[in-house]
Amino acid sequence: MLIRLDTTISEPLYAQIAREVCRAIMRGDVREGERLPAARELAHSLGVNIHTVLRAYADLRDAGEIELRRGRGAVVLARETLHDDVEAAVRNLLSVARRQGVELEQLHRALDEGAAE
Amino acid sequence: MLIRLDTTISEPLYAQIAREVCRAIMRGDVREGERLPAARELAHSLGVNIHTVLRAYADLRDAGEIELRRGRGAVVLARETLHDDVEAAVRNLLSVARRQGVELEQLHRALDEGAAE
DNA sequence: ACCTATTTGTCCGTATGTATG
DNA sequence: CCATACATACGGACAAATAGG
Numbered sequence: 001m002l003i004r005l006d007t008t009i010s011e012p013l014y015a016q017i018a019r020e021v022c023r024a025i026m027r028g029d030v031r032e033g034e035r036l037p038a039a040r041e042l043a044h045s046l047g048v049n050i051h052t053v054l055r056a057y058a059d060l061r062d063a064g065e066i067e068l069r070r071g072r073g074a075v076v077l078a079r080e081t082l083h084d085d086v087e088a089a090v091r092n093l094l095s096v097a098r099r100q101g102v103e104l105e106q107l108h109r110a111l112d113e114g115a116a117e
Numbered sequence: 118m119l120i121r122l123d124t125t126i127s128e129p130l131y132a133q134i135a136r137e138v139c140r141a142i143m144r145g146d147v148r149e150g151e152r153l154p155a156a157r158e159l160a161h162s163l164g165v166n167i168h169t170v171l172r173a174y175a176d177l178r179d180a181g182e183i184e185l186r187r188g189r190g191a192v193v194l195a196r197e198t199l200h201d202d203v204e205a206a207v208r209n210l211l212s213v214a215r216r217q218g219v220e221l222e223q224l225h226r227a228l229d230e231g232a233a234e
Numbered sequence: 235a236c237c238t239a240t241t242t243g244t245c246c247g248t249a250t251g252t253a254t255g
Numbered sequence: 256c257c258a259t260a261c262a263t264a265c266g267g268a269c270a271a272a273t274a275g276g
Contacts, residue, residue, distance in 0.1 A: 131263080168264075174242085
């Protein structure tokens with residue numbers, strides 16, 4: 001996994017790392033089910049602190065790209081495809097929300113609240 | 118803002134802080150547009166590190182509860198109500214997804230991807 | 235326009251805990 | 256039991272945005 005960091009730009013290091021790892025996954029450089037390099041290892045090879053890599057990994061986990069488990073590491077998740085009717089419901093929701101001027105972030109909250117009930 | 122932390126339970130400190138601050142907002146203890154205590158200040162009064170409070174604040178920001186800005190602090194956001202039809206579309210999506218066994222996290226991703234197009 | 239204080243943002247380092255294999 | 260690897264928390268340093276004088 002070849003990653004180059006640019007310390008001259010304002011983009012945070014953890015964001016650069018997350019972006020590059022994400023691209024590596026998209027390219028198929030790291031395949032589904034495979035492990036990413038351990039955080040300490042990648043941190044050392046990039047010359048950054050382990051926390052910076054862990055922050056990037058955590059962001060990728062929140063984005064649903066990878067799974068993190070202690071002792072095991074970071075595993076690339078499968079990007080499952082949605083059923084047609086679920087996809088249709090998503091499109092419908094986005095369409096209605098857009099018409100009403102409802103922000104995307106609010107939809108996420110509404111989903112969480114609705115799912116919690 | 119009276120918060121008590123329990124170091125005996127497994128719930129992380131930052132999660133406890135986020136939960137209690139969230140409850141304070143719900144109770145109307147801190148009203149919309151008002152500022153939460155500065156991270157350093159709250160950290161000191163709780164006897165924890167500033168990073169722990171900042172992590173809690175960041176989580177609340179990601180959840181759409183507050184807005185964070187350097188120099189200004191943490192401001193409580195308004196919790197807008199959804200239009201009926203948007204709410205109906207959300208319920209429909211959740212229902213369809215549940216029937217198909219689609220996870221909530223996947224819906225969030227689908228929303229983001231759908232909105233990006 | 236300038237300076238200063240405030241406050242969050244990022245990054246580093248270290249230590250300890252905890253789940254996995 | 257032991258090594259691995261992420262998770263949490265602490266501390267310190269500096270940067271960057273904001274507000275106020």
